[in-house]
Amino acid sequence: MGAASQYGYLRPQPRIGIAVALSVAIHVGVVLGLVFWPAPKTTADTLREKAVITRLVKLGRELDKAHLPRLDSSVPAPAEETVNVNPHAQVSDEKRRKEEKQQRDQFAKLAAERIRRMMAKTTARGEMGTGSPDGSPNGDAAEASEGDVYLTHVYNYVRNNYVVPSIITEAERKTLAATIIIFLDADGKLNKMEFEKRSGNLHFDNALESAVKKATPFPAPPKTKRGEYRDQGIGLNFSVKSL
Amino acid sequence: MNRTPPSPRPPVAVCALVIAPALLVLTGARPYLDFTNPNFRPLPLALTDAVPVSVPEGDAKALKEMTAAAKTDLEISGLFKMLDPKSFIAKPETEGFDESAVKWQEWADTGAEALVKARVSAEKGTGKLSVHFRLFEVGPAKLGLEKSYSVPASDLRIAAHRFCNEVVKYFTGERGVFLTRIVFVRKQAGSETINVIDADGHNETVLVSNGAINLLPSWAPDGKSILYTSFINHNPDLYEYGFSSQISRVVSNHPGLNIGANYAPDGKKIALTLSRDDNSELYVIDKHGKVLQRLTNDWGIDSSAAWSPDGKRFAFVSTRSGNPHIYLMNADGSDQKRITFKGNYNQTPKWSPKGDKIAFTARDERNVFDIFLVDAANGDITRLTQDQGNNEEPSWSPNGRHVVFTSTRSGSSQIYLMNADGQNQRRISTGKGECATPSWGPYGSGTE
Structure with missing residues (x-):
């Protein structure tokens, strides 16, 4: 009996070798994949959980296809009144916002x-x-899901306040985009918000901050999502152009 | 030979290595919501009265008119909401003119995001006034723009228009139109004259008054003359009126119609409707009336040729499909195609200076005329006016931000302006009689 058979445990184990080779190959593959995988698609499309809200045809009488379109209101609505003419109106504004929310x-x-x-x-x-x-x-x-229902509430609250200045030019309207992350308390109050990406246009970015502030407080998040919305937050992508 | 069963450890380890990073990333995922198509609101702007410094008392009225002109311009722009001076917390008359003197918080509390101040002083020895305008941005608390003009008191309005043009350019990068003019037909007491007004409706002046019917004025691209059709020689002939000479000359007097004339963007050719071969067809002529090309040849009535801003295409009206509809064709008459398929009486197309939209008048199923836009690329139609009398004959401002049109909402046909999205509609014509077929002049059509 040779040494090899006498000390069989020293002999190379083919199965372990395959496992080791496989492990090394997979490690290398994982590392290379993480390094070279196209970053935007991986992070933006795969990992982002998007609440998709599509527009449906609104309720109403069907328009004859041969007829010209009609406006929802006869006279184009004047711009929203946003001017606070009273310097001491902050408290009453808060009260008014609560009443509006109710x-x-x-x-x-x-x-x-x-x-x-x-x-x-x-x-x-x-x-x-x-x-x-x-x-x-x-x-x-x-x-x-419960989270999607809640995100729809958040969407509607912010959407109703998404108002930006008319001075934004046609050219800018095609390109302006910004992202705000909002972090919510358990009762739906805004804990903090921060820009993940600014548009570069001060008037646009200020209008976004204003839209979020006016939209709050939101309803209380579902219990299962409170930690997530407090720690990870909810991302709000704003752009001017239509999708 | 006995085979040892494969060890379970390596696959588990691999799975853990692969899954763990993914789990780490996934636990960090957050939902994102997309917001597009915002509503637009005008920027709240506080315009203070001009502060006079050693200005003759007799010029006080002109000073007030200057402030009023600036207020109207900024309102017409559609960019700003003018704040009521009664709501001002700061005292503009004593606040001071320098950046360091502006009480930013008080203006912010008023709701202002922009502030315009003016100071006027008498120049020594020239008899003129020195007008100094400043635009402040309240949010960042900074001076945004300042301009000075030396003008006689009679031109204080022009100084206001100049500064407001600068304000529009400051915020949008586009030229303002407050020094341009609008020509139109004034119908009064049996006469139809060709008149001109400033873009804010002031300074109406009669250009052509010959006792005959005068129709369809349109500007030359340099703003130095207008084309119009007149029956003064008992046939609808085409004339050109020169602003410097104040004289009209015959351009085209073919038998029958010589109407709906428009200069090409380069000012070298004119497109118009002629009926010299019995049917109304579109032609291109030179500045002296020589026919260069016949563009249409069909049994329907073809009219109202409107050049695209690059001069390569026309929008026009044709009845070849039965009712009048808007058609497009190349500048050489080729590739004629219908672009409107809704409405039953579509007419007066005018191509936007930006080239993407065509404004036109359409009669809807209620037999009311209104202003619409049709997308030149895909034919999508957008409505601009509705349920306010008949609204007709649109014409674009040279920067494409506004449309002038006629409306009967107040009874008689008057001239109105609106933003290109249909917002901010306001009457600018005054005086007796009715108004028709306004045409907004190019840059240079007023005092620059």
Whole structure:
């Protein structure tokens, strides 16, 4: 019996060798993959959890295809009044915002109830698909996670306040973009916000900050998402152009 | 030979190595929401009264008119919301003119994001006034723009227009239009004269008054003359009126119609409608009336040829499909194609200076005329006016930010301005009678 058979444990183990080779290959592969994988697609598209809200045709009488389009209101609405003419109006502004929020919440409840009733009628006739009684008229998903429902609320609150100055030029309107991260307390109050990316236009960026401040406080996040929205935050991508 | 079962350790380790980083990244993921198509609001701007420094008392009225002209200009721009002076917390008359004297917080508390101040003083020995304007940005608390002009008291309005043009340029990078003019037809007591007004509606002046019917004025691209059609010789012939000579000359007097004339952007050719061969067709002529080219040849009525800003295409009206609709064609008459398929009476196309939209008048299913835009690339139609009388005959400002048009919303047909998105509609014409077919002049059509 030779030494090799006598000290079999010293003999190279082919299976371990394969495992080691495989492990090294995979390690190398993982490292190379992390280094050379196209970064924008990986981080932006794969890892970002996007709440997609698509626009649906609004409720109304169908327009004859041969007819010219009509405006929603006869006279173009004047620009929103945003001027505070009273230097001591900060407190009353806060109060007004709370009242407006209460009105919005009340309106949302009434709207949800109306949609429930409408669904009850139309579903009976088989005219409407599945969805959620608490869903957004702008939504297009049949069902949504708890987080998606909450993000739809956040979207609607911010969208209603997304107003920017008219002085932004046509050229800038094609390119301006900024991202704000908002961090929320358990009760929906804004803990902090920070720019992940500024647009470079001071008027635009100021308008975004204003939009977020006016939109808050948000409803309290669902319990399962509170830690996430407090620590990781919610990203708000703003641009002027339509998608 | 016995084979040892493969050890489970390496795969587990590999899985852990692969999955762990991914988990680490995934736990750091945050949701992102996309916001597009914001609403636009005018920038709140505080315009203070000009502060006179040793200015003759007789010029006080002109000073007030200068401030009023600036206020109107800034309102017309559609960029600003003019704050009510009654809401001002700071005292502009005593605040001072320098950056260090501006009470930024008080203006911010007023809601102002921009502040315009003016100081006027008498120049020694020239009889003129020195007008000094300053624009401050309240947010960053800085002086944004300052300009000085030396003008007689009678030209204080022009100084205001000049400065407001600069303000528009400061914020948008585009030239303001407050020193341009608008020509139109004034119908009054049996006469139809060709008149001109400043872009804010002031200084109406009669250019052509010959006792005959005069129609469809349009500017030469250099702003030094206008084309118009007149029946003064009992046939609708084409004339050109020169501002410096104040004389009209015949350009085209073919039998039948010589109407709807427009200079090419280079000012070398004129497109118009002639009916010399019985049917109304579109032609290109030179400045002396010589026919260079016939553009259309079909059984329908073709009219209202509007050059694209690069001079390579036309928008025009044709009834070849039954009702009048807007068509496009190349400048040599080739590739004629219909671009509007909605509405039942579409007319008066005018190509925007930026080249992407065509404004036109359309009669809707309620038999009311309104102003619309059609996208020159894809035919998408946008409505600008609605439910306010008949709104017709649009014409673009040279920077493409505004449209002038006529409206009967107040009873008689008057001249109105609006932003290119239909917002900020306001009447600018005054006086008796009715107004028709306004044409907004190019840069250089007023006092520059």
